[in-house]
Amino acid sequence: MINYDPVMSIPTAELVAALSRALDLTEGEPMGHAMRTCWIGMEIGRHLDLPEKERAELYYALLLKDAGCSANAQQVAEWFGTDDRSAKYALKSVNWSNLWHAMRYAVSQAKVGAPLAQRIYQIVSLGKRGPMAARELVEMRCTRGADVVRELGWVNIAPEAVLNLDEHWDGSGHPRGLKGEEIPVLARILNLAQTVEIFWNRSGPDSALQVALERKGTWFDPELVDIFLAMASSAHFWYQLSQISDPRAIAALDPDPSAIPLNSLDQLLHIARVFAEIVDTKSSWTARHSMRTARVAAAIAEMMGLSKRLQEETLLAGFLHDLGKLGVSNLILDKPGRLDEMERREIEKHPQWTYHILEPLSALHPVAVAAASHHERLDGCGYHLGLKGQEIPLTGQIVAVADVYDALAHARPYRRQLDTDEVLAIMHPDAGIKLSGPAMEALEWGLSHRSEQFFLPDTEL
Numbered sequence: 001m002i003n004y005d006p007v008m009s010i011p012t013a014e015l016v017a018a019l020s021r022a023l024d025l026t027e028g029e030p031m032g033h034a035m036r037t038c039w040i041g042m043e044i045g046r047h048l049d050l051p052e053k054e055r056a057e058l059y060y061a062l063l064l065k066d067a068g069c070s071a072n073a074q075q076v077a078e079w080f081g082t083d084d085r086s087a088k089y090a091l092k093s094v095n096w097s098n099l100w101h102a103m104r105y106a107v108s109q110a111k112v113g114a115p116l117a118q119r120i121y122q123i124v125s126l127g128k129r130g131p132m133a134a135r136e137l138v139e140m141r142c143t144r145g146a147d148v149v150r151e152l153g154w155v156n157i158a159p160e161a162v163l164n165l166d167e168h169w170d171g172s173g174h175p176r177g178l179k180g181e182e183i184p185v186l187a188r189i190l191n192l193a194q195t196v197e198i199f200w201n202r203s204g205p206d207s208a209l210q211v212a213l214e215r216k217g218t219w220f221d222p223e224l225v226d227i228f229l230a231m232a233s234s235a236h237f238w239y240q241l242s243q244i245s246d247p248r249a250i251a252a253l254d255p256d257p258s259a260i261p262l263n264s265l266d267q268l269l270h271i272a273r274v275f276a277e278i279v280d281t282k283s284s285w286t287a288r289h290s291m292r293t294a295r296v297a298a299a300i301a302e303m304m305g306l307s308k309r310l311q312e313e314t315l316l317a318g319f320l321h322d323l324g325k326l327g328v329s330n331l332i333l334d335k336p337g338r339l340d341e342m343e344r345r346e347i348e349k350h351p352q353w354t355y356h357i358l359e360p361l362s363a364l365h366p367v368a369v370a371a372a373s374h375h376e377r378l379d380g381c382g383y384h385l386g387l388k389g390q391e392i393p394l395t396g397q398i399v400a401v402a403d404v405y406d407a408l409a410h411a412r413p414y415r416r417q418l419d420t421d422e423v424l425a426i427m428h429p430d431a432g433i434k435l436s437g438p439a440m441e442a443l444e445w446g447l448s449h450r451s452e453q454f455f456l457p458d459t460e461l
Contacts, residue, residue, distance in 0.1 A: 001261070004438070005360065006057050008261070008262045008363065009260055009261045009262055010259065010260045010363055010364070011060065011260075012040035012154075012256060012257075012258045012259060012260055012360060013250070013251035013252075013253070013255075013258075013260075014251035014360075014361070015247075015253055015260060015268075015271065016063050016064065016271075017035055017038070017063055017248075017250045017419060018037050018247040018358065018360045019271075019357065020034035020063040021034070022066060022275065022278075022323045022324075022326045023069050023278070023325030023326070024066070025071040025324075026066065026070050026073060026088075026282065026326040026327070027066050027069050027084070027085070027088050027089070027092075027379045028085035028086055028087075028088045028089030029092075029198070029201075030201070030355075031356070032085065032244065032245055033194075033198070033201070034062065034064075034065065035063070035244050036197045036241055036244045037058070037062055037193045037194045037199070037255065038062035038063050038189075038193075038250055038253065039240070039241060039244050039250060040193040040196060040197055040241065041058060041189045041192075041193035042055065042058065042059060042062065042253045042400050043222060043231055044113075044192070044228060045058045045068075045189060045345055045398060046233070047227045047230075047231060048282035052255045052256065053255075054157070054186070054253065055255040056256035057155050057156065057157045057158045057338065058158070058161070058186050058189060058251060059162040059209065059254050059255065060149065060152075060154075060158050060160055061155070061157075061158035061186050061187075062143070062147050062189075062190060062193060063150070063250075064152075065145065065148055065161075065162055065165055066141075067145040067162065068140070068141040068142055068143065068145025068146070068148060068162070068327075069088075069141060069145070069278075070278050070279065070282050070326060071140045071141050071145075072140040072141045072291075072332050073282050073283075074330050074334060075137060076137065076285055076330070077329065077330035077386055078104075078334075079121065079125070079126060079133065079137075080106075080109050080111070081108055081111035081114065081118075081122045082109055082110070082111060082112045083112075083328075083331055084329060084330045084331070085327070085328040085329055086109075086112070087109045087263050090105065090108070090109055091109075092198045093198065093199065095215070097170075097219070099131075099204065100143045101278065102117035102131075106123065106126050107123055109164075110122040110123045110126055111123075113354035114255070114267075128165070135174045135175060135395070137176050137288065138174035139174065139175035140441060141163060141165065142163050142164070142166060142317060145162040145163070146159040146160065146162045147159070148274060148278060148358060149237065150279070151277075152271065154221075154258070154272075157184070157186065158185070158186070160186075161184055161187045161189075161190055162183050162187075162190070164176070164183055164184055165187050165190040166180060166186060166193055167183045167191070168191070168218060168220075169183070169217060169218060169220055169222070170217065170219075172219075172333045173219070179387050180221075181456055185221075188221045189224060190219070191219065191220065195211060195215070195220075196208040196212055196338075197241075198292045199243065205232065205238045209229065212225050212229060212232075213225070213253075217257070226237075241304070241319070246360065246379070247360045247361075248360065249406065254315045254348035265312045265316060268316065269312065269316055273291070273294075273319050273322050274295065275319070275323065276290035276319040276320065277291070279322045279323060279325055280328070282326060282333065283287060283333045283334055284334075285334060285412055285413050286325075286333065287329055288290040288323075289322070289406055289407070290318065290322050292406045292410075293318045293321065293402045293403050294315050294316075294317075294318025294319045294321075294402075295315070295321075296318075296405060296406060297315065297317070297318040297395075297398050297401075297403075298311050298312070298314050298315035298437050299316045299440045299446060300314075300342070300393070300401060300402060300443055300446070301314040301315075301346050303445060304438055304439065305318070308396075310394075312394065313366065313367055313395055314368070314370070314398050314399065314454075315398050316364075316371075317370040317371040317374075317396065318399050318402060319330035320358065320367065321351075321354060321374045321399055321403065322350065322354065323353065323354045323358070323371070323373040324349065324352065324354035324356075324357065325350045325353075325371075326332050327345060327414060328347055328349070328350055329346070332346055332347055333347075335414070336413040336414055336415050337414060346385035348375070348383045349384070351371075351373070351374065351383065352385045354368075354371050354372045355369070357370055357373035358372075358408045360369065366393065366395070367395075368394055369397035369398060370395040371396070371399065372384070372396075373385075373387060373397075373399075373400070374396060374400045374403045375400065375401045375403075375437070376391075376396065377430075378392065378433060378434055378435065379433055379434055381402075381434065382434075397435070397436035397439055398439045400435060400436070401435050401436055401439040401440055401443055404427060405423060408423040408427070420447055422446065426445070427440065428440070
């Protein structure tokens with residue numbers, strides 16, 4: 001159970017900074033990309049003398065710029081026939097508004113590693129989609145990202161910045177082709193900050209400075225580039241950037257600090273639900289999975305007689321349990337056949353990623369452990385730590401039962417949806433051996449009595 005008292009809280013900025021690292025994984029970037037982008041962007045905003053309220057909006061826009069990153073992951077994997085994360089990673093260093101560069105990128109990423117005939121087929125398929133394909137992918141990502149940021153509820157202009165972060169100063173960007181000062185200033189800062197962070201992280205300061213100069217007046221607002229170049233002329237600037245790794249440090253940059261109280265989990269549950277939707281958007285096969293798993297887990301906890309607080313913590317762990325799947329390729333998540341050994345090792349990393357994302361939030365340590373233990377089994381045959389019996393927290397055992405139930409009760413690319421009797425026939429033999437006996441009893445009781453928590457339509461989750 002979370003140790004808390006009536007005044008205990010988590011800084012909102014620290015929570016969002018920690019969760020932003022999940023978005024980095026989906027974009028194929030190392031964890032910390034959004035935080036470093038935030039530091040660069042906030043420095044630009046400070047030198048630009050933005051008003052405090054505008055800088056507060058900028059802070060969250062920078063951290064959440066990739067909130068829509070999962071919306072086009074399935075399409076990227078399908079259209080290119082390759083790992084969506086590596087395709088996105090490669091795109092970040094390409095001047096995709098240049099047709100020749102965009103064509104070279106498409107050819108290099110189509111069906112990587114496949115026989116030549118398959119690669120040619122994939123390239124032809126991409127060609128048929130034409131130039132509008134890039135606009136469509138950006139629109140999916142940016143529109144969804146703006147909606148997610150808006151759904152969090154405490155920002156006003158940040159969603160518009162996220163929507164327009166891929167617009168270019170010369171009008172060559174997407175999704176609307178805005179030009180010059182038509183592009184909101186926060187969006188212009190986002191575009192510059194994320195690009196120079198990417199080039200710095202891959203090739204060092206000289207590369208970041210070069211891309212800023214090369215794209216000045218085309219991608220980037222010339223005034224912002226001049227501000228950045230002046231800042232970046234100091235070696236101390238790059239040293240400070242290299243030190244950005246802890247969400248607590250980046251939280252100190254929030255111009256308008258707020259905190260989420262832990263005496264009630266309502267606000268925290270709302271944020272967790274928003275991130276659960278980001279996870280569930282990554283694949284149509286797991287759409288609403290985190291939402292349903294969380295609701296079923298909370299219902300099981302209630303039927304087992306757990307306290308209201310533990311029911312809420314179980315719900316929270318359910319919402320967050322698959323955060324790590326944002327770091328798994330859609331080629332694996334959507335594969336119609338059996339996974340090979342390498343693919344299985346990749347998918348089995350996702351609970352560990354979940355834990356790493358939540359680990360900096362010390363007040364939520366029990367929830368992090370529970371969320372990351374949803375593939376552990378009582379007999380020690382699970383992953384990622386191979387925990388046994390009571391080494392697995394009770395809330396984690398409950399989420400594990402809910403996770404297995406929902407996975408079996410809904411279609412996957414490799415099998416059809418199973419009905420309730422079929423699901424229970426598979427799960428029941430594991431009760432008390434691999435899966436919690438009391439949790440299984442509660443699940444079976446709820447299913448047999450048609451408890452509404454287990455049969456809510458997706459639209460009501």
